Amino acid sequence: MKIGLVFSQIIEKIIFIFLIVVLSLIVIHAPMVVGLGTVFPKYATEIKAWKEILILITGILLIVFIIINRKIDIFKDKVVILSLLFIAINFLTVIFLRNNIMATISGLMIDLRFITYFLELYIFLKLRPKYKKAFVMSLIIGALIVLVFALLQITVLPKDVLKYIGYGDGTIEPYLLVDKNNQFVRINSTMRGPNPLGAYATVCILMSLIYLMEKTNNKVNQFIRQKGNILALVMFVLSIVALWFSYSRSALLATIIGIILIICVKLAKKWPKLIYSSLTLVAVIIISVIAISWKTNFVQQVVLHENPDGGSVTKSDYGHVSSLVDGIKSVINRPFGYGIGSTGSASLYTKSPIIVENQFVFTAHEVGILGLVFFLILLFVIFAKLASNINNSFIFGVLISGIMMCFIGLFLPVWTDDTISIISWGMFAIALNYNKKEIKKYA
Numbered sequence: 527m528k529i530g531l532v533f534s535q536i537i538e539k540i541i542f543i544f545l546i547v548v549l550s551l552i553v554i555h556a557p558m559v560v561g562l563g564t565v566f567p568k569y570a571t572e573i574k575a576w577k578e579i580l581i582l583i584t585g586i587l588l589i590v591f592i593i594i595n596r597k598i599d600i601f602k603d604k605v606v607i608l609s610l611l612f613i614a615i616n617f618l619t620v621i622f623l624r625n626n627i628m629a630t631i632s633g634l635m636i637d638l639r640f641i642t643y644f645l646e647l648y649i650f651l652k653l654r655p656k657y658k659k660a661f662v663m664s665l666i667i668g669a670l671i672v673l674v675f676a677l678l679q680i681t682v683l684p685k686d687v688l689k690y691i692g693y694g695d696g697t698i699e700p701y702l703l704v705d706k707n708n709q710f711v712r713i714n715s716t717m718r719g720p721n722p723l724g725a726y727a728t729v730c731i732l733m734s735l736i737y738l739m740e741k742t743n744n745k746v747n748q749f750i751r752q753k754g755n756i757l758a759l760v761m762f763v764l765s766i767v768a769l770w771f772s773y774s775r776s777a778l779l780a781t782i783i784g785i786i787l788i789i790c791v792k793l794a795k796k797w798p799k800l801i802y803s804s805l806t807l808v809a810v811i812i813i814s815v816i817a818i819s820w821k822t823n824f825v826q827q828v829v830l831h832e833n834p835d836g837g838s839v840t841k842s843d844y845g846h847v848s849s850l851v852d853g854i855k856s857v858i859n860r861p862f863g864y865g866i867g868s869t870g871s872a873s874l875y876t877k878s879p880i881i882v883e884n885q886f887v888f889t890a891h892e893v894g895i896l897g898l899v900f901f902l903i904l905l906f907v908i909f910a911k912l913a914s915n916i917n918n919s920f921i922f923g924v925l926i927s928g929i930m931m932c933f934i935g936l937f938l939p940v941w942t943d944d945t946i947s948i949i950s951w952g953m954f955a956i957a958l959n960y961n962k963k964e965i966k967k968y969a
Contacts, residue, residue, distance in 0.1 A: 529758065530594060531857075532554030532594055532823075533594065533832075534591065534594045534595060535781060535955070536596070536657055537587050537591045538591060538592060538654060538762045540587055541584055541587050541588055541591060541646075541650055542654070542660075543655055544580045544583065544587075545584060545643075545647055545661075545910065546652060546657075546660060546661060547580065548577050548580050548581060548584075548643060548662060548948065549664050549668070549949070549952050550664045550666070550667070550668060551577075551668075551670055552577060552668070552944065552945050552948045552949060553628065553668035553716055553765055553945060553946060553949070554671065554716045555635045555636055555670050555716075555945055556698060556714070556716055556717060556718045556945070557576065557688065557716055557903055557938040558692075558693055559573050559574045559576070560691060560692045560697045560698060561691040561692055563691030563692065563697070563938050564680070564691065564697075572946035575635065577639065577944065578635045578639055579947045581639060581642050581643050581834070582647065584646050585642060586748075587647055588646055588649060588650065591653075592649070592653075593838075595653070597653055598609040599647055600652060600666060603652070604907055605648060605904070605908065605911075606645065606648070606649065606901065606908060606959065608903060608904040608907060609641055609644065609645040609775060609904060611900055612641060612897065612900045612904060613638060613645075614894065614902060615890075615893050615897045616637055616866060616893055618893070619865055619866055619892070619893045620634070620861060620865070620866050623862070623863060623865030623868075624865060625863065625864075625865045625867045625868055625873050626867065626876050627870045628867075628875040629858065629866075629867030629868070629873060629874075629875035629876045630865070630866050630867045630872075631672045631867075632867055632869075632871065632872035632875060633865075633867025633868070633872035633873075633892065634866055634867075636853035636870060636871070636872055636942050636944075637866060637889075637893070639944065639947070639948065640764055640918050640941055640944075640947035640948050640951045641951070642949070642954075643951060644950050644951035644955050645850075645954065647661070647761070647943065647952055647955035647956070648954075648955040648958060648959065651795065651955060651956065651959040652938065652959060653826040655959060658884050658956060658959060658960065661952070662920075662956060665949070665952075665953065665956075668949070669726075669730050669761060670761070671713070671716065672715050672716050672723070672726060672768070673727075673730065673761060673764035673765060673767075673768055674754060674764065675715050675716055675769065675781055676713055676727075676764070676768040676771070677767060677768070679701075679713045679714075679715060679771075680767065681764055684698070684879050685701045685713075685899065686700045686701060687700065687957060688700035688701075688714065696898075697952045698714070698718055699714075699719075699720065700714070701713060701714060702714075702719065702720055704773050709953065710773060711771075712771070712772055712774075713768075713771050713772060713774045715768060717943075717945055717946075718943055718944075718945065720773060720774055721772070721774045721777065721938055722770040722780065722940075723768060723769075723774070723944050724768075724769055724772035724774025724776070725768035725774070725775075725776075725777050725780075725931065725934050725943075725946050725968070726768075726945070726946060726949070727765045727766075727772060727777065727781075728769065728777045728780050728781045728927070728934070729927040729928055729930075729933075729949070729950070730761055730762075730764075730765035730768075730783075730954075731762060731766060731769065731781055731789065732783075732784045732785070732923055732926050732927050732930065733920075733923040733927060734758045734759070734762040734765065734789060735762060735788060735925075736919050736922055736923040737754075737784065737787070737903070737924070738755070738758050738759060738762060739792060739918055739924070740753050740834070740919045741758075744946060758918075769781060771878075775937075776933075776934045776936075776937040777934060778937060779933075780930040780931075780934050781930070783873045783930065783933060784926050784927070784929075784930045786920075787926055787929070788926055791916065791922070791942050799830055802839070822858075825915075845923075849873060850882075850883055850887065851884075852880075852882075853869075853880075853882040853884060853887040853888070853889075854883055854887055857887060857890045857891055857895065858893055860894075861894055862894040862895075862896070863890065863891060863892055863893045863894030863895075863897065864892070866882065866914070867892075868891060869881070869882045869888055869892060870882065870888060870893045870942055871942070872937060881938065882936070882939065883938050883939065883944070884935065884936060884938070884939065885932075885935030885936070885938070885939045885941055886898060886901075886902070886935060888938075888939040888942065889901050899965055904930070908928070908954050908958065909925060909928060909929065911958055912924060912925040912928070912954075912957055912958065913925055915960075920957060920958065920960060921957045921960060924953045924956075924957035925956065925957075927950070927953065928950065928954060931946070931950050
């Protein structure tokens with residue numbers, strides 16, 4: 527009996543270490559794998575797959591942990607069932623719709639790493655809730671790393687500083703330009719590119735804003751005394767700066783919509799009738815700003831990507847539209863999907879690589895309409911559970927951020943990015959395991 531208990535405790539600690547290592551290091555995944563891959567080129571593929579390897583080992587250990595502790599009932603949980611069904615559909619797709627072996631492996635890693643990590647973290651925190659605070663602290667520290675480095679890139683570091691650790695044509699570009707315009711440099715920070723940085727900054731802005739709004743009733747001296755308030759304020763400002771210099775239009779639009787949603791929910795609680803006048807005022811302000819600034823260089827070059835000096839031959843807007851149209855046509859033609867690894871970076875291993883600029887069309891292209899339906903049902907259940915407890919600032923922030931990730935997903939496959947997907951779905955897992963008392967305690 528004692529041996530079984532000790533064995534269980536050892537496995538518990540290992541699972542915790544693996545899960546928090548993935549969540550902690552994922553924010554520096556891009557520079558880490560590029561740098562190490564440059565030093566050890568023979569092991570570049572293995573280095574890139576470090577997180578998937580840890581997630582796979584964690585899954586095996588978690589199954590053993592569940593069996594030892596006789597917690598089989600966890601598999602009756604609706605979230606667990608839906609997650610497992612989506613995973614099963616992916617593997618069934620591999621059996622019936624076979625692609626190139628390398629494309630399939632890469633596709634499975636892209637499609638399932640965030641769902642698997644979410645499932646593991648969700649189950650682990652269900653069984654051992656005492657670890658929740660550690661994961662929240664990991665998220666905060668990770669955000670500070672990303673945002674501070676973004677600020678350094680904007681202010682003191684040369685724009686191509688990342689080239690010194692291996693960034694370049696064969697890996698990740700150290701920076702991008704808006705329509706080949708040198709006046710508008712798009713920074714990466716530690717993300718894989720400006721768009722993932724914009725999406726990450728959106729999450730940080732919305733989370734810190736909700737936290738700060740909860741503290742608005744405090745007097746100035748009380749506000750300053752609480753370190754958490756100052757930290758949230760700093761993160762809010764740094765996030766806005768990072769978002770701005772990412773020049774990610776989808777993230778900027780998602781942030782604006784997210785802020786409006788937050789204000790509406792907050793106002794609806796106190797002054798329901800004020801909602802309509804507030805929305806009208808916001809609409810008037812937005813339309814006025816657009817009308818006044820429409821002919822400015824910023825709007826024409828950053829928003830519309832119309833570089834007067836030439837710019838890209840093929841505009842990104844046209845690429846987004848054509849990719850979406852082609853993707854939808856493909857799904858209609860083959861409603862059961864084209865198989866794992868049929869689109870995105872995984873499809874580069876095939877003879878006909880396809881890029882789909884939409885998260886949901888991407889999913890349908892890989893696992894068919896049935897797979898997409900299960901994915902959407904899982905999202906709906908997660909959001910419904912979070913929405914039932916929006917009085918808690920952390921849960922409310924995760925809910926709004928999740929909805930805005932779905933919005934960004936309409937313009938690009940946001941969850942194919944390993945950092946954004948694991949952070950986003952990791953937050954889902956943590957928030958679903960919180961209760962009211964704990965939110966107040968950690969806020």
